[in-house]
Amino acid sequence: MGAPAAAAAGAGQGEGEGKEYPDRLTLYVFLTCTVAATGGLIVGYDIGISGGVTSMDAFLQEFFPSVYREERTARGGGGGQYCKFDSQLLTAFTSSLYLAALVASFFVASVARSLGRRWSMFGAGVSFLAGAALNAAARDVAMLIVGRILLGVGIGFAGLSIPIYLSEMAPHRLRGTLNIGLQLMITVGIFSANLVNYGAARIRGGWGWRLSLGLAAVPAGIITAGSLFLPDTPSSLISRGYHEQARRVLRRIRGTHDVEDEYGDLVAASEAPGAVRRPWLDILRRRYRPQLAMAVLVPFFQQLTGINAIMFYAPVLFKTIGLGGDASLMSAVITGLVNIAATFVSIATVDRLGRRKLFFQGGCQMLLCQIIIGTLIGVEFGASGDGTIPKAFAAAVVALICVYVAGFAWSWGPLGILVPSEIFPLEIRPAAQGVSVAVSMLCTFAVAQAFLPMLCRMQFGLFYFFGGWVLAMTLFVAAFLPETKGVPIEKMGVVWRTHWFWRRFVADEDGRAGNRDVEMDYRKAEGIAVR
Structure with a gap:
């Protein structure tokens, strides 16, 4: 115990001299963060695959025949467009995953705290593998939902451990860039799922949906295998008493032996709180009120942008506005490409412009798109939802959705993950991230469960609903979110x-x-x- 204490004392002296930590990007830290970020593939693949599978006729015929009949009736002009996919059983298939992730987030924090971040990532991959296998082999709705629950446990593990891992490993001046690698992988996962859906829907014999669901094993296998070769973070190692191992990892990821100042500050950060033993209760203390507010409100607002509703149900939504099955899946592929491209904008600018500017610009862009999309659909369909939409009109809606997705992809998408992962002190970091993940999953579950019924009842007004929330969150960021660009995570x-x-x-x-x-x-x- 003497060495850590001495290091902590030395850190205070170095800090007084204003010495900065090494912050260059080494090949080793780039590779470790890239491998860890691949966990985002499992999240993105699921977001992208669900809406595509639930728009496939063969899948609906086998598991949701009543929805298939409604969809066929509406396709022939015999019913309204807004309500043809309104089925609580269908939305339960999609949203059960997020309810499972919500429950998992409450015990994953304890795993990350006691066993470290890398084993939490390994658990994410294993659970997702099991869920993918069960879904691909499903014979009834019960098997589908059990498989979705296992996928949800995997997402709960990944959603907590990976953002913390990236923020703790990255040099402080590049933390935003490397952390957004997770969001980039999520967008790649969404895009890959859209491509798979587009190809699987064209397979004769009606088994393409099994391929779509079963290929979730590929991203799960990547993070499962990759996590076995990753080191744990210095912060996690120090908090569990592995001080020398933490030093070795810190030297390797910083590419220098001159790490005593940073190491000392990490030790001080782990010891200063007085050995917190009850992080789930301590997070409620007044001194942690700002971080707790952000842990709740940032993911809450992120889900109420409406992005997951659009990405879950993009093919269904495009079918609703009159595009054919193949055309709707291809439109989802296009929005996936936009998502990836716009995420690179965030990677390039987040550590130069800062978090607040991207939040504000993206919020304004999304708000404008929501208002225009709702108005266009309202003008064409009205309140009844009857009729078909001209191709040029549908193309305009798709284009606006792409602009909306771009605004999200360089603001609330990556920053909604980055900001909660970097603002918590070490002593409550796993528990606080668990709160953030739980709120995110609860809101995602609620939106997924409610989106199709809301589309049926609110019609085009649904876009105004989400637009109102985008306005509220943009004002919240302007008033209450401090800039975290370039600030060391332990300070x-x-x-x-x-x-x-x-x-x-x-x-x-x-x-x-x-x-x-x-x-x-x-x-x-x-x-x-x-x-």
């Missing part, structure tokens, strides 16, 4: 102590004097008067 407390609203909740006992240089640098960078 993140400074952003709350310098914020006009949140500073009233953060006590000086967090070590204000020890972070004086970082706080002054942050104030200068943000244009805040230094007193």
Whole structure:
């Protein structure tokens, strides 16, 4: 115990001299973060595959025959377009995964805290493999839903452990860029699923849906195998008492032996809170109120952008506005490409422009698109939902959805994952990320469960509904979210102590004097008067 204490003392001295940590991007840290980010493939593949499979006639005939009959009637002009996919059993198939992920998130935090981040990622892959196998072999709806539950457990593990892993491994000046690699993999997973659906729907014999569901084993296998070769993060190793191993990992990921200052600060960050033993209760303390608010509100708002509703049901939605089956699947492929391209914009700009500017610009873009899409669909279908839509009109709606997806993909998509993963102090980080994942899964479950009934009852007004939430979240970011660009993860407390609203909740006992240089640098960078 003497070495860590000495290192912590040394860290305080180095900090007083204003020395910065090594922050270059080494090949080793790039490779480890890339492998960890591939866990996003399982999340993205599921988002993309669900809507495509539920638009395949063979799948509907076998498991949801009443929905198939309604869809055929509407296709022949004998019913309204808005309600043809309204089935609680069908939405239960989609949303059961997110309910399982919600439940899993409450115990995954304990696994990540006691066993480390990499074994949590391994658990994600194994659970997703089992779920993929069960879904591909499904004979009835019960098997489908049990398979979805196993997939949900995997997503719960991945959603908690991977963002923390990336934020803890990345150099602080590149944390945003490397963390958004997870969102990039999610978009690649969505795009891959859309391609698979497009090909599987054309397979004769009606078994293409089994291929779509079974190929989820591919991204699951990648993260399962990859996690076996990853090191755990220095923060996780220190918190579990493996100090020398943490030093070795830190030297390797930073590409230098000069890591004592960063190592010392990591040790201090793990010991300063007084050995927190009840993180699920301690997170409720006043000093953690700002982080808890963000852990709840950021994922809450992210799901109420309406993006998952559109990505879940993109083929169904495009069918609803009058595109044929193949055309609707191809339109989903196009939106997937836009999603990937726009994520690269976020990767290139997040550590230069900062989080707040991207949040604000993306929110304004999404709001405008939601209003125009709702108006266009309302003009064409009205409240009854009867009729068909001209091809040129449908193309305009698809184009606007692409613009909307782009706005999400460089703002709320990646930043909704990045910001919660980087703002928590080490002592409550797994529990707080568990709260964030639980809120995200609960909201995703609610939106997935409610989207088709809401489309049926609210018609084109559904887009105005989501637009209202986009307006609210954009105003929230402008007023309450501090900028976290370039702040070392173990010194993140400074952003709350310098914020006009949140500073009233953060006590000086967090070590204000020890972070004086970082706080002054942050104030200068943000244009805040230094007193």
